[in-house]
Amino acid sequence: MNKNVETLDSVVIRFAGDSGDGMQLTGTQFTETTALAGNDVATFPDYPAEIRAPAGTVAGVSGFQIQFSSHEVFTPGDAPDVLVAMNAAALKVNLGDVKKGGTLIVNSAGFDKKNLEKAGLARSPLEDGSLAAYRVIALDVTALTMKALEGTTLGRKAAERSKNFFALGLVYWMFTRPLEHTIDWIHAKFAKKSPEVAEANIAALKAGHVYGENAEIFAHSFVVPPAAIEPGRYKNLSGNEAIALGLVTAAQLAGLDLFLGTYPITPASDILHHLAALRHFGVTTFQAEDEIAGVVSAIGASYGGALAATTTSGPGLALKGEGMGLALMMELPLVVIDVQRGGPSTGLPTKTEQADLLQAIFGRHGESPLPVLAPSTPADCFWTAIEAARIAIRHMTPVIVLSDGYLANGVEPFKIPDVAAIPRIPVHFRTDPSGFFPYERDEHLARPWALPGTPGLEHRIGGLEKHQQTGAISYDGDNHEQMVRTRAAKVAKVAESYAPTEVLGDASGEVLFVGWGSTYGSIRQAVRTLRARGHQVGQVHLRNLNPLPADLAAIFGRYRKVIVPELNLGQLSFLLRGKLLVDVVSHTKVQGKPFKESELLEAAAPHLAKNPKEKHELIAGDRAHGSERADA
Amino acid sequence: MNKNVETLDSVVIRFAGDSGDGMQLTGTQFTETTALAGNDVATFPDYPAEIRAPAGTVAGVSGFQIQFSSHEVFTPGDAPDVLVAMNAAALKVNLGDVKKGGTLIVNSAGFDKKNLEKAGLARSPLEDGSLAAYRVIALDVTALTMKALEGTTLGRKAAERSKNFFALGLVYWMFTRPLEHTIDWIHAKFAKKSPEVAEANIAALKAGHVYGENAEIFAHSFVVPPAAIEPGRYKNLSGNEAIALGLVTAAQLAGLDLFLGTYPITPASDILHHLAALRHFGVTTFQAEDEIAGVVSAIGASYGGALAATTTSGPGLALKGEGMGLALMMELPLVVIDVQRGGPSTGLPTKTEQADLLQAIFGRHGESPLPVLAPSTPADCFWTAIEAARIAIRHMTPVIVLSDGYLANGVEPFKIPDVAAIPRIPVHFRTDPSGFFPYERDEHLARPWALPGTPGLEHRIGGLEKHQQTGAISYDGDNHEQMVRTRAAKVAKVAESYAPTEVLGDASGEVLFVGWGSTYGSIRQAVRTLRARGHQVGQVHLRNLNPLPADLAAIFGRYRKVIVPELNLGQLSFLLRGKLLVDVVSHTKVQGKPFKESELLEAAAPHLAKNPKEKHELIAGDRAHGSERADA
Amino acid sequence: MSSLPVIAHTDPSALTRKDFVPSAEVKWCPGCVDYSILNQVQKLLPTLGIPRENFAFVSGIGCSSRFPFYMETFGLHTIHGRAPAIATGLKLARPDLDVWVVTGDGDSLAIGGNHFMHALRRNVGLKVLLFNNRIYGLTKGQYSPTSELGKVTKSAPLGSIDYPVDPVTLALGAGATFIARAMGNDGPQLYDVLARAARHNATAPTEIYTNCVIFNDGAFDQYTENKAEAQLRMVHGQPLRFGKDGDKGIAIDQHGRPIVVPGDAPNVLVHDEQSDVLAFLLARLSPPEFPQSFGVLRAVERDSYEALAHAQIAAAKAKRKADLQALLGSGETWEVR
Amino acid sequence: MSSLPVIAHTDPSALTRKDFVPSAEVKWCPGCVDYSILNQVQKLLPTLGIPRENFAFVSGIGCSSRFPFYMETFGLHTIHGRAPAIATGLKLARPDLDVWVVTGDGDSLAIGGNHFMHALRRNVGLKVLLFNNRIYGLTKGQYSPTSELGKVTKSAPLGSIDYPVDPVTLALGAGATFIARAMGNDGPQLYDVLARAARHNATAPTEIYTNCVIFNDGAFDQYTENKAEAQLRMVHGQPLRFGKDGDKGIAIDQHGRPIVVPGDAPNVLVHDEQSDVLAFLLARLSPPEFPQSFGVLRAVERDSYEALAHAQIAAAKAKRKADLQALLGSGETWEVR
Numbered sequence A, B: 001m002n003k004n005v006e007t008l009d010s011v012v013i014r015f016a017g018d019s020g021d022g023m024q025l026t027g028t029q030f031t032e033t034t035a036l037a038g039n040d041v042a043t044f045p046d047y048p049a050e051i052r053a054p055a056g057t058v059a060g061v062s063g064f065q066i067q068f069s070s071h072e073v074f075t076p077g078d079a080p081d082v083l084v085a086m087n088a089a090a091l092k093v094n095l096g097d098v099k100k101g102g103t104l105i106v107n108s109a110g111f112d113k114k115n116l117e118k119a120g121l122a123r124s125p126l127e128d129g130s131l132a133a134y135r136v137i138a139l140d141v142t143a144l145t146m147k148a149l150e151g152t153t154l155g156r157k158a159a160e161r162s163k164n165f166f167a168l169g170l171v172y173w174m175f176t177r178p179l180e181h182t183i184d185w186i187h188a189k190f191a192k193k194s195p196e197v198a199e200a201n202i203a204a205l206k207a208g209h210v211y212g213e214n215a216e217i218f219a220h221s222f223v224v225p226p227a228a229i230e231p232g233r234y235k236n237l238s239g240n241e242a243i244a245l246g247l248v249t250a251a252q253l254a255g256l257d258l259f260l261g262t263y264p265i266t267p268a269s270d271i272l273h274h275l276a277a278l279r280h281f282g283v284t285t286f287q288a289e290d291e292i293a294g295v296v297s298a299i300g301a302s303y304g305g306a307l308a309a310t311t312t313s314g315p316g317l318a319l320k321g322e323g324m325g326l327a328l329m330m331e332l333p334l335v336v337i338d339v340q341r342g343g344p345s346t347g348l349p350t351k352t353e354q355a356d357l358l359q360a361i362f363g364r365h366g367e368s369p370l371p372v373l374a375p376s377t378p379a380d381c382f383w384t385a386i387e388a389a390r391i392a393i394r395h396m397t398p399v400i401v402l403s404d405g406y407l408a409n410g411v412e413p414f415k416i417p418d419v420a421a422i423p424r425i426p427v428h429f430r431t432d433p434s435g436f437f438p439y440e441r442d443e444h445l446a447r448p449w450a451l452p453g454t455p456g457l458e459h460r461i462g463g464l465e466k467h468q469q470t471g472a473i474s475y476d477g478d479n480h481e482q483m484v485r486t487r488a489a490k491v492a493k494v495a496e497s498y499a500p501t502e503v504l505g506d507a508s509g510e511v512l513f514v515g516w517g518s519t520y521g522s523i524r525q526a527v528r529t530l531r532a533r534g535h536q537v538g539q540v541h542l543r544n545l546n547p548l549p550a551d552l553a554a555i556f557g558r559y560r561k562v563i564v565p566e567l568n569l570g571q572l573s574f575l576l577r578g579k580l581l582v583d584v585v586s587h588t589k590v591q592g593k594p595f596k597e598s599e600l601l602e603a604a605a606p607h608l609a610k611n612p613k614e615k616h617e618l619i620a621g622d623r624a625h626g627s628e629r630a631d632a
Numbered sequence C, D: 001m002s003s004l005p006v007i008a009h010t011d012p013s014a015l016t017r018k019d020f021v022p023s024a025e026v027k028w029c030p031g032c033v034d035y036s037i038l039n040q041v042q043k044l045l046p047t048l049g050i051p052r053e054n055f056a057f058v059s060g061i062g063c064s065s066r067f068p069f070y071m072e073t074f075g076l077h078t079i080h081g082r083a084p085a086i087a088t089g090l091k092l093a094r095p096d097l098d099v100w101v102v103t104g105d106g107d108s109l110a111i112g113g114n115h116f117m118h119a120l121r122r123n124v125g126l127k128v129l130l131f132n133n134r135i136y137g138l139t140k141g142q143y144s145p146t147s148e149l150g151k152v153t154k155s156a157p158l159g160s161i162d163y164p165v166d167p168v169t170l171a172l173g174a175g176a177t178f179i180a181r182a183m184g185n186d187g188p189q190l191y192d193v194l195a196r197a198a199r200h201n202a203t204a205p206t207e208i209y210t211n212c213v214i215f216n217d218g219a220f221d222q223y224t225e226n227k228a229e230a231q232l233r234m235v236h237g238q239p240l241r242f243g244k245d246g247d248k249g250i251a252i253d254q255h256g257r258p259i260v261v262p263g264d265a266p267n268v269l270v271h272d273e274q275s276d277v278l279a280f281l282l283a284r285l286s287p288p289e290f291p292q293s294f295g296v297l298r299a300v301e302r303d304s305y306e307a308l309a310h311a312q313i314a315a316a317k318a319k320r321k322a323d324l325q326a327l328l329g330s331g332e333t334w335e336v337r
Ligand SMILES: Cc1ncc(C[n+]2csc(CCOP(=O)(O)OP(=O)(O)O)c2C)c(N)n1
Pocket: B263, B264, B265, B266, B291, B315, B316, B319, B346, C061, C062, C063, C064, C065, C079, C080, C103, C104, C105, C106, C107, C108, C131, C133, C135, C136, C137, C138, C139, C144
């Protein structure tokens, strides 16, 4: 028995199997246990597009990747060090990504004739020598699990379902992880409904762990020491859940009831699901007949004094354009969440993309500007939702938040904030009828929020152009011009409340990466690596896409090149060029997947100094000036 | 009696009265007679927003302005030389526009107490000295008409309705115009249905003419000699009718049946009305339940092999976004006509604006590029519709045409083309099943048009991402990237078929105006004036907004300043900046009205040389290089 | 949790018609029946015991949809076809308000057909005034979904080939708990019907025949020229009779088809607002074979959508405390020190 | 004028089921009733005497809308809810094609409700397969417009408060000339009904109850557990009986309400596919008080929309020559020399 323990800095592991194999669950458990152990983690779940693709096929493969580290990590990692593959299809789909020399833990039971056929493989890769470049650990997980469960009351089929826990137990051993968290979780989840299942899963988990301990297949186990993470209480949070929590929090901060008008669509539906479970917070979720009813019902609720939101993905955003135009004409607060997916049209509904940016900014008829925000990480979705609500209410305007499939389903540790410490969202309902004009404006150029039910405020508004003070219909040309420019000025004014743009990494130098949305982690990782190699590289990650911060031109000027990586054909690039007349370098990828760090390093290469001056001392958090990426 | 005749170069005249007063008809008659006399003309009808605003009120005023000239004219003119005002409200609304020293012909019967009240006037402007700056010719048109009709069988009310013909007759005398054309028209229009009305109208017309001849109120009459206009047969054509005719012509050129799927909306409905009357051309017009059904029914028809189109205005364009995304994903030809109006939301439905440009280019989710065109004059709408159909079919793509309210209702002389001389639109339906792949591409990157009903071509396509050759659903990342870039390349390729960009005026110099759409005439007029003053000024008027022509940067480089005038907040400016990184000067106006020439002259002033070198010789047509603005 | 201002309401008992007349000039064409409807609504509202500030009128786009501008209440003139969905959001957020939807036959049955149908099936507490002039008025006279086959308009110069839809049968098909029909120019009839609609607890649509003098003049003359023969006035619990002195009655044959029988025949049907099958039969009647039915076709009480929604929220609140800090901290958490 | 290629069609008499089975793998969940429907349709098509290339299947988005991919015919898998409108355009442009719409309860009744309704009222020649599983399958289990009140789903964890809509009554309300209902897992029943729908001259929707094994398993067990009592099979011209040996019948009372009477009672209604009132009554029947009706509820012949459209075009062509040069030169013209 080998008791050696090797210490590692970072590890990337991917669990892959059939969608019926419980890989998401396995990955989630591993993530939580690892986070509890103090590592920084970043994850990437990857579901199949079909609801129930035929078992064993390539279309049915489900994966979950985790990077965990003793320092900060920002992405789930480019290439797995370890791949757990539960069947042939899973190996086939994922092998190409694994690091050369990496470890493959494969369930040999998933490589029988039927499985090979379904995976479209003529011969078993376990036998044809094609895995020579990897360290292969093939074991019959199914049989081992069955054996571990001998004596339990469960049938063969049910018992087989525990095999993912065997694999998990084995991996826990491999990385010196305790089993307690998962055992507790199994208890909580199954103990009541089916104690036998709980028992079986725990038995399988332990068997896997013991197997690692005893079988002489591993030279040693590994340990990844805890990272230096900001103190506090954490939990794992997906982007969709974070948006839901952010909206509920915003409502509470504003002292309003939350109203969600929406229509289900992948990958946004989970926001609805999360909020529907919060009736006790006074949340109304209205599952409308379509996206148009979703947005306009929210407009009705906003008019009535609720904090109103609508959630959707690309095709739904296209449908909501006319409704958003009404909201901005009536100048009512409204939060529109677009969880972007691969487009155009139905496109790649389960994949991620960032191609709705220009649609969000320009996709309405007439001059119809509105603020557009994008969160950068799953946890940041929480803060961005609150910020969107704050802007919507302060400026009486619809606001679009651009999340995406990667953020929505991705999970990261979220530092649980102290609610009392988050600044309130001030709301002023007009109640005084004397001197009331529906389109009079305050210092933010916002008009009053005047609720039906308030005596003496009876007034009529709508989608026709209105008189700039009384709100009465006006066909006057000068008034129209004034109103068009005022609406634009109101949105432009939002930028006045921005904190100075945060620059991560070097405050000047060779290259500045400018990104937005879910590419934050990949860019961050690349910047870290480049600086470690001695390059002077900075990062600006824009939360506010419209209006843009006023200080960008000055920041851009401090670098030799500005590179704009995006998961589209260069939409932010175009925006920056048009607004700032700066010849930014656009770097794009449209594969339904996030950037790999390596791709960004390559993109930067031609623009970097041949001989970097010196190796930088990488200070924790490597911020140039250090405001928190929270809602300050 | 004064028989003097003064010769003038250009005259601007506006007819204004209550919407019940027949001003549109009067204006149209004057225009036709004037065009027949060989002048170049440009017109601007201005309807009230309400269907039937209360008679006599300011909201009910209807106007019609004409500029006619012995040289080319491009706009209806900034300020009328002559205003015909049938009542107090009409005078009140229009007076501000009239040239100081201009002539006011007013119907004094429209200034009684009731009329003044309805117009919101305390005293009669005819009596309070407020018209001192004008030459006022006040006559009781109503009474004079009644007198002329004494002896006819018509009642007082009916007879009163002829008063516009009295006014028209008077103006005909003033400008030495023959009555024949209008008399013929009255005959054709009324002779059958109500010969008494015909008789009355003719009597009134003649009475007005005779009145001018005899009453000693005019020092002399005027003559505007014929202009040097390209020989040919002409008729007056509105933009909406031109679009309808263009679509029918395109269908004929392609040998296809035309299908229009649409939902009524101001100011686009008339295209439907014109096409609905052309059933004998095999035209199907489908008045759908909404805009979405309008566009998607057209997609269905296109799939079936029709030349398919859909027409709308801004709010409808917003609704069609998802449908257009489907069409571009299925790669089917489709012509989408957006007749822009004042926005956002319901906005100013009867007014003109150019604020849907960025929505047309970017207003769909995902990467969804498509060609965007804009006609520059009412008659050009005909050629642009044909060009749009040609591109749609050649590249198998939806194409957007941006007309606007000003073009749609405006009328200009249209040179009737020889149908046989217009190049056909080649259509290749795939019929051979051998080696057929739905997404194989030709030299234009177009996929085959493969019609249901063709044996052996059975295939399935849709809105999900497809394999780049077979069209089968593909969730593969690399394939998606390939398809996204191919769709973009296909649209970019459209620019390869453009003729070199036409530069009007000077080919280099102080200022280049770059415009698009209905501002053509105003800019043209301003350029002409500036050149006459000795400045070196050019004009580029873009028909193709997406993709932009490749030669723009080179042209822009030949001028000291590029000015981009638009009826929005600077959308083309932004586009040019983003695409070309050129610091263009944006000049904007958002009043629901076209530019005045004077406004453009002012915009240019700061950028012009203090001492223009010399007076230019203005050659007819002042083109730098002279390709026809037709569909060559 | 909500911090909506707490407000002392005005006294509804003092309200008169005048309180609902704003200063804005009414801009319908002279002779348009929309005026008559406006008049009846302005007469009705003060009788309902509701403070004026609690009325909200929500409309789409169309001549009829200008209505809110002519009411001294809260008013939203929104976008084409979406009023029922906007009003649903408003009513869900603010069940204390009395929310009225004003719409045209194009607005509610062409572009807005789906929202109309879903408001009905959900049974949202909205009063719906459906101005049916069988034409698109505002866009100057295209045929609408209720225009008769063969109608000649600018968009159908050779006659429309669209079979019309009947808003009443459509509402019944969607499961409406209330549906009524009235002649817009028959003041007392309209008032009575609207008074019933105003008191219904949930979705209460009234189809109002509205003569458009400009683009569809005379469309409803068929129902007024010989009123006794052409109109069947329905009264709950009363036999369904029409004609001079009620000399004719409506019965049903073994195939479920309506038939005309003598007014005193034993099988004359009795109007029953609870029977949706009967309502469907009555809605299907039309000249020349039958009279056209006017009045309340169906009225049953069923919990409104907003009542169910707020009951669910109240029950959830009674059961679980809404502790935001606890919510944020729920699930698996860990402490980093 | 149209230059569509003139094509020699294939011989339909040689077609078999296999000709309609493409190579694409079917990707519904094992056990999904969608398979059964696919099977019946593939069996039915070769019997219709239509060349294979003349079939076009148009669907929206949803599990059910994947259907066209599994048919070796022309197929469009379009966007959510719009299939009826797309198919309308296709059928108008190409009346020679046999156009089928495939849709789900969400696709056709939530987002697509309006297009569905308008296709019906216009009477467009489309066969509509409405897969009603009373759930959103593809988006993983939210309640749909046909889900029952109180249904617990991810989007309604405390139970849905939406009253469901019945596609059949909705279709009748819209004026459908044909409407049928069948159990998706009852092959012979489904085949018979679809065979009728396939031969209807205009819009022919069939509501098919489709068990979703993943998100709504057992939703239709109520109609199969005691079939005799739970299903009313309708046959045109036959008395409406159900129960063991037809011991019960459906009759109507004086208020127009359905009642259950002994099977041999004289007032048992006779099914009449021409009577829409009867169809409405039958559609409204539901357990436990009544059986659920299956079969063809209504079928009447009325000119299809595309027939009227093309007749109008033909008449116009017969009357006026289509001379483009003359059209361009029409109206007031003048010569400039
Ligand atoms: C999205 C959109 N589509 C179309 C229109 C144009 N439009 C305005 S009102 C209307 C129809 C009006 O008919 P109806 O609802 O019957 O009202 P009416 O004017 O007859 O009272 C149309 C098509 C619009 N304003 N917005």
